Amino acid sequence: MGSAAVISPEGKKSEVVIEELTKGRKFAMQLQDLLVDYGGPKPEMSGVLVAEILRTFEQGLFLLGCPSGDQISDNLQAPGFSSDDGGVDISKRPKKRPDVNSSGRRGRYKWNSSQSHTIYSANIEDGQAWRKYGQKAILNAKFPRSYYRCTHKYDRCCNALKQVQGMEGGSGMYQITYIGSHTCNSDPIQPPHLIIPKGDNGHMAFPDRAREEVAAKSDLTDNFSLGSVQDHSSVPHLEEGYGDGWEVYGKDNAGQPDVELEDYFNLDDLIQLDESGF
DNA sequence: TCTATTTGACCACC
């Protein structure tokens, strides 16, 4: 690690192949989610087909070394070993590593904002398998920020990250930022159930029409509250079906209230609505 | 014994 990689035309080509395979796998996973939740004429057959598609992508990515994203090649190292020391068990090293040069690739990295989204939730559980890898006190923040990565980071090359920050004001809410998406096919987040129109000012034209939606879906009325926005691209038929000005709402796996993306809404209003309990 | 969490240190970015 550390030496600059020279990308040959061949390497460039495999990069494109990997990118395409990764996309394909993601789409297959989304299709699987939809089939599971909405069924079809022959759900068992669909399930087999999707599983086969996924397996094909997994195999392809595996054969190519699974290097999607900018860190995966590093992450392929087994935990506890480092290529910098030629595979020496780091548990035998002193805690202060003597000469960690810049190739260690640690520190503060930027990510594309399009690859991240933030929700507010009273429950940090989302049904995914996360492993905490750090916690940090943040300047001007009352609560520390916790850092999680996908449990399958190494065994399935999954680069999904999650940051959880407790919110001020004793609301019991957490600001949860997801960076990247799961490519590990671990238990997916349940797809959204509710569609709520967006108002002119960018805030939700909530709650009247939303309540009608809730009433129309009796299976959601027992414990419904404002839901977290999921990745719209994962629900293409909904996105296309409702068009602009609509946002997708639901509740998380535990039925806990989530609150929408900060970019779209007035958080205070949403929390008040949520607490009103409809 | 294995796995997950904690926590101090390291490092990149501003």
Next chain:
DNA sequence: GGTGGTCAAATAGA
């Protein structure tokens, strides 16, 4: 130099 993100040894818990 300050801050935030990640690493990894130490530790806790199952």
